[in-house]
Structures are given as structure tokens and as C-alpha cells.
Amino acid sequence: MSKFAWVTLTTNDTYSLGALVLAHSLRRAGTAHQLAVLVTPSVSEAMRQRLQDVYNVVQEVNVLDSQDAANLALLARPELGVTFTKLHCWRLVQFEKCVFLDADTLVLQNCDELFEREELSAAPDVSWPDCFNSGVFVYRPSLETFGKITEFAVQHGSFDGGDQGLLNLYFDDWAQSDIKKHLPFIYNVAAFASYCYLPAFKQFRDKIKILHFAGKLKPWLIQFNSENRQALTPTEYAHAADLIQFWWNIFCDNVHQQLSDAMAGLAGALSQLRLGEQRTPEQEAYEQLMRRQCWEAGQIDYAGRDSFDNIWKKITQTLESKPSPSPPKEEDKSGTS
Incomplete structure (x- = not known):
């Protein structure tokens, strides 16, 4: 069995709808690798049983909350605090390498080639391309890395109050150090296309591999x-x-x-x-x-x-x-x- 895994996170039954569709989209795309989902205690037993039908690993984790109300207020998105729970993905040490996908992503084409990339590989964020979007990233599970990132979070927080601000601070050399860690935008395309890249969305839509329903709109x-x-x-x-x-x-x-x-x-x-x-x-x-x-x-x-x-x-x-x-x-x- 593959030692690589696609990993996602769900914090309630409603968001689990996205995790279920995501898993089936990966299966439809013919991935050769395992699927793992992190669930918080608020996910019901009935939903966990359904998740177990399509995920190789369903692992409960505790909620990590940034408690950073001031920075979250900048985004008017206080619910993003619990996205710090995403950090638990580094604890899946039974796998050699993983690709994390937010539960509001949808895989349109096979993306197994992502496992050829190294930590931390991600696509640029559409709103600030010198930062990466944390909805899709390649990483290596490690208890040591988990400890270092959580300690960093306590000391430095996050510039947006969520996991994206934290991870960009921790992996602060992403923009300049290694171009191989810059994933093409087709691996994390925001579904909301503003006027500035709507023409490009239309031009390259057939090349899109992963669509991301970032923001408040969820399918x-x-x-x-x-x-x-x-x-x-x-x-x-x-x-x-x-x-x-x-x-x-x-x-x-x-x-x-x-x-x-x-x-x-x-x-x-x-x-x-x-x-x-x-x-x-x-x-x-x-x-x-x-x-x-x-x-x-x-x-x-x-x-x-x-x-x-x-x-x-x-x-x-x-x-x-x-x-x-x-x-x-x-x-x-x-x-x-």
C-alpha cells in the first residue's frame, strides 16, 4: 500500500459533505495513494462511519484555536481560528509524504505528480502571490515539525489569525528560496474569479486540476x-x-x-x-x-x-x-x- 496520502480536515458534519465529495473526486481521478481525514469531536458518529467508507484513515484530533480575535477581525472571519487544527496533519507519521487539501477543494484531474514535490510546496495566493495559499500544500509528516510550528504559533501568532498566515510566517522563505516549491496555479484555482483573472480562468479552465471554493461560498x-x-x-x-x-x-x-x-x-x-x-x-x-x-x-x-x-x-x-x-x-x- 502506498506510503503517500491525501489529507483533509473536517470540524463538523456540514463541512464533512465537502470531505466526502473531495474523496470521491480523488477516487474518480484515479489516485494511487491513500486518503486520510482528520476529524474533530464535533463530527458525529454517523458521519464518521460514512467517512470511513471512502478514507483509509479517519483520525480524531483536538481543536487548536488561534484565539487571535484581533487579527481574525481583519478578515471578518472569526471561524478561521479553528483552522489551526490543520497543524495536526504533521502528526500523521505513518505516511512518508502527504498533500493537504482543504475540504472545500475539488479534484478535477489526477494530481499524483504532486508527491514528487518537497515540503513546503504550494501555489501562490490569488490575493497576494508572494504568499502561498494553504488550501493545497505538499509536506512531510513529522512530530518534530509539528512541535516547532505549534511553538512558533504560540510565540508569533498569525498575521491573519488563521493557518495561512501562520504557515507563511513559518515557511517565510517560500517566495524566494526554491522555485520548485511553487506549484502552478492550476493546482489551487480559486472558484471566485475576479475581473483581473477571469479571462485567464476561461482560457486555461481545461488545465485546472484542483478547484478551491475559498471564501464564504461553499458548493x-x-x-x-x-x-x-x-x-x-x-x-x-x-x-x-x-x-x-x-x-x-x-x-x-x-x-x-x-x-x-x-x-x-x-x-x-x-x-x-x-x-x-x-x-x-x-x-x-x-x-x-x-x-x-x-x-x-x-x-x-x-x-x-x-x-x-x-x-x-x-x-x-x-x-x-x-x-x-x-x-x-x-x-x-x-x-x-
């Missing part, structure tokens, strides 16, 4: 029509609509039937969907919940259901259906009502 939060199995991709992600649909295709083919109502969060809710069937009131209610979450996350379908015309139509219908107020009662001659 499992995108509106989904269970009847026709189609994802309702927000307008600003239209360039990646087919890739988002690919995530949902894997979910429908390989993940959905394995879910149960014993799971927490969206995983439990998704288990109740009846794919390819006429939507029930329960499914309608679920999809409305998903739509609300999209709104709260700023993912609004301005050109579709959430267009001004549709919103105004809904407001008008609500106002017209509201009963007219009863006229006030006239007082009787005695002065009582």
Missing part, C-alpha cells in the same frame, strides 16, 4: 433543485457553473444515499431530499432555508429568483393578501363600546 450552500438535480449557480460564479454542477453530480451519485437524519446540520437535512422526484413541502422548506443562507452569505441571484421584479411581485402579493383592518366600533349612547 453545499449553493441553491440546489432536487427535482432536476441542478445547482442554481449565483451570477458571479457563472464562469464556473459546470464545475459547481460537477460537485453536485458527485454528491448525488456517491454521497446523498449515504446520508442519514442522525447527522447534524445540513448533512441531516440533505438526507431528507428525494432526488429526481417532485418536490415535497419538506423539500421546498429545505430549499427555502438554503436560499436564506445564500442571502445571508451575500450570494444573491440578482438575475433569477432574487431579481427586483420577482422581489417586488412577492411584496405586492403579500400586501394584497393581508386582510383589511376592521373599522373601529362606534360608541353607544352610554359612552361604552
Whole structure:
């Protein structure tokens, strides 16, 4: 059996949906190596059983929290503190070399050649290319390295409060020391393509090997029509609509039937969907919940259901259906009502 492994992390049942789809995307791509997932205590037993079906190793780890509220505030992403838990990946010493993948990544093509790289190899971050993005990186498990990084974290913290800021501080020579440790961007392409690289996304999309749903948009939060199995991709992600649909295709083919109502969060809710069937009131209610979450996350379908015309139509219908107020009662001659 291979001594190399793909490694990811999940901290709850909802995020485990991403880990399950990621595992199946790796299998579909024909990887020759093992799969390992780190889980925190908040992942339910029901979900762990499903993870064990597709991962060679499912290992529980404790939550490491940066407790760096000031720096996390800069990103308005306080939940990133627990991403320090990612450091536990260095403790998987049963493997010689690993590639870490965030659970919100999707493998589109075989990437086994990444194991030819050395620690710490990663792709440049789209927002600051002199830093690497920690959603995908090659490393060598080592208890010594784990100890050194955690000690460094205590002494120096992280410039963004999360694992990416910490790892860029620790591996601070990445930008200048060895070009071989710079992975091509196709191994960690952000799904959100800003105007400055949207043309390049379109030009090189067939070469993309790993897509990363970085940021607040996660494929499992995108509106989904269970009847026709189609994802309702927000307008600003239209360039990646087919890739988002690919995530949902894997979910429908390989993940959905394995879910149960014993799971927490969206995983439990998704288990109740009846794919390819006429939507029930329960499914309608679920999809409305998903739509609300999209709104709260700023993912609004301005050109579709959430267009001004549709919103105004809904407001008008609500106002017209509201009963007219009863006229006030006239007082009787005695002065009582």
C-alpha cells in the first residue's frame, strides 16, 4: 500500500459533505495513494462511519484555536481560528509524504505528480502571490515539525489569525528560496474569479486540476433543485457553473444515499431530499432555508429568483393578501363600546 496520502480536515458534519465529495473526486481521478481525514469531536458518529467508507484513515484530533480575535477581525472571519487544527496533519507519521487539501477543494484531474514535490510546496495566493495559499500544500509528516510550528504559533501568532498566515510566517522563505516549491496555479484555482483573472480562468479552465471554493461560498450552500438535480449557480460564479454542477453530480451519485437524519446540520437535512422526484413541502422548506443562507452569505441571484421584479411581485402579493383592518366600533349612547 502506498506510503503517500491525501489529507483533509473536517470540524463538523456540514463541512464533512465537502470531505466526502473531495474523496470521491480523488477516487474518480484515479489516485494511487491513500486518503486520510482528520476529524474533530464535533463530527458525529454517523458521519464518521460514512467517512470511513471512502478514507483509509479517519483520525480524531483536538481543536487548536488561534484565539487571535484581533487579527481574525481583519478578515471578518472569526471561524478561521479553528483552522489551526490543520497543524495536526504533521502528526500523521505513518505516511512518508502527504498533500493537504482543504475540504472545500475539488479534484478535477489526477494530481499524483504532486508527491514528487518537497515540503513546503504550494501555489501562490490569488490575493497576494508572494504568499502561498494553504488550501493545497505538499509536506512531510513529522512530530518534530509539528512541535516547532505549534511553538512558533504560540510565540508569533498569525498575521491573519488563521493557518495561512501562520504557515507563511513559518515557511517565510517560500517566495524566494526554491522555485520548485511553487506549484502552478492550476493546482489551487480559486472558484471566485475576479475581473483581473477571469479571462485567464476561461482560457486555461481545461488545465485546472484542483478547484478551491475559498471564501464564504461553499458548493453545499449553493441553491440546489432536487427535482432536476441542478445547482442554481449565483451570477458571479457563472464562469464556473459546470464545475459547481460537477460537485453536485458527485454528491448525488456517491454521497446523498449515504446520508442519514442522525447527522447534524445540513448533512441531516440533505438526507431528507428525494432526488429526481417532485418536490415535497419538506423539500421546498429545505430549499427555502438554503436560499436564506445564500442571502445571508451575500450570494444573491440578482438575475433569477432574487431579481427586483420577482422581489417586488412577492411584496405586492403579500400586501394584497393581508386582510383589511376592521373599522373601529362606534360608541353607544352610554359612552361604552
